[in-house]
Amino acid sequence: MSETPTRTALRPTASGRLQAWLPRLVLAPSVAVSPFFVYGFMLWTFVLSLTSSRMLPSYDFVGFGQYARLMANERWWVASTNLMIFGTLFIVICLVLGALLAMLLDQKIRQEGALRTVYLYPMALSFIVTGVVWKWLLNPQLGIQAMVRSWGFESFEFDWIVDPDMAVYTLVIAAVWQASGFVMALFLAGLRGIDDSIIKAAQLDGASLPRIYWRVVMPCLRPVVFSAVMILAHIAIKSFDLVVALTGGGPGYATDLPATFMYTHAFNRAQIGLGSASAMLMLGGVLAILIPYLYSELRSRKHG
């Protein structure tokens, strides 16, 4: 007898049932579409990389022939070496600069909000805009070199962008300019999370300010460094628009990165098979970074 009201209360109403299903309904389209458009196309790219496709996809399988061609391709090696140089310098400089800016901004200075926005602003621009702006700045006839020469320093030279050996470093300059503010914001958030009295305690213990940051604060920011490296690494590997806007891969193909190599071969030079093979190698590179990251994330969640 007394169970009757409980039972009616348990019976779900129509709106309650909708509530329960709503998240699933909303997510359903993307769940339905992503296996095809993400994993399906990944798979298709892999299949194409095993064929001799040129202008249009064909299914004439040649095994790993395209990969062999890729390994023998000098331009691919230039692109890979560039990625190593660009990626390493970009990540390291961004981290150092971002951490430094964050520490300086953390000294309870006036107008911190305004300064923070100034440093963060480049992140709001697309890499295309960054690339174009820096192309003008670095142009020997228009930009910094011309300006300094007009001040009277006639022998001043800053023509990296037209120098095949140095052009890749101009990519680093522009990318660092864009991303270091973002890294600064990450570090600043991390610094704000640290108990003020830890720093006071270290002061009382007789540690100098650089030492406090190096010995006490930075070890607390390891998770921030980790996330920053992850984000920067994938920005570096995906870099395409910056190269297109800043150097167009030139001079010659001196500033090619794997992404521009892939695009040029797959869509401009009618080498879909070769382009696909390079795309798969890039995917391998991303996975090599992502899998350890996901693994450690999942493991720590299990422990937490």
Next chain:
Amino acid sequence: MAALEIHNVRKEFGSERVLKDVSISIDSGEFLILVGPSGCGKSTLMNAIAGLEPVTSGNIYIDGKDVTWRTPAERDIAMVFQSYALYPSMTVRHNISFGLEMRKVPKAEREAAVERVADLLQISHLLERKPAQLSGGKRQRVAMGRALAREPKVYLFDEPLSNLDAKLRVDMRTEIKKLHPRLGTTIVYVTHDQVEAMTLADCIAVMRDGHILQLGSPDEVYNNPVDMFVAGFMGSPSMNFIRATLEADGDGYALRIATPDEVDLLLPWPNGPPYGRAGGAARQAGDSRPAA
């Protein structure tokens, strides 16, 4: 010689005056407690002593030396923080020895100091752990250990027990009280808990709005509070206040107390002239003198 002397210290944040001409002097080995409601300036005064906040004017002397413009590290003090402020990335051992390392104490001496402190506070078995793996009470001990490792001139305790549970707080209070004579060092201790103040201190400074209202032994502060604020702040349960009128009564004085049933009570004032002409009279509950 005074171990710590604070002379007319003022601190202003913009137009707000947080410390207004504070002067305190305590002898070597004394246990001074700064007590008062939140926002009374006691933590600011503590930070001024530590050198973490510059003062606007006035002087601070530690062991006879003027340290007003010295850095915290040069003042030879150690501090225990309310949040413990342990270095999260270091082991307990490293936490305790860090201050010594920064002062370039040789490794063997550092090790000896860690062992001594760990023994004293019974944390020897925790030395290889990280702070995150310790309970609040254990962290508290480590924080104290860090301060004790360095045998400074003055110890500063900034509400060290307020993050502990009630039972542990009483235990640690006892322990600090026992520790003090063994160390024989001057201690300045900030708290808002008047029980802590009454039980631990040699000398209590009751603060309010940046002033020191009364500076004296727990006994003095308890039995002879200077004003109604001090009287109401110290003691648990807190004192009753009863409005009364002072009247001449023969040769002496008497207090007239109005009761709700409109029968006035007339209580003879025991001896000597009272403090003022009319207003509140205050005596601690349980005191033999008449009031409540």
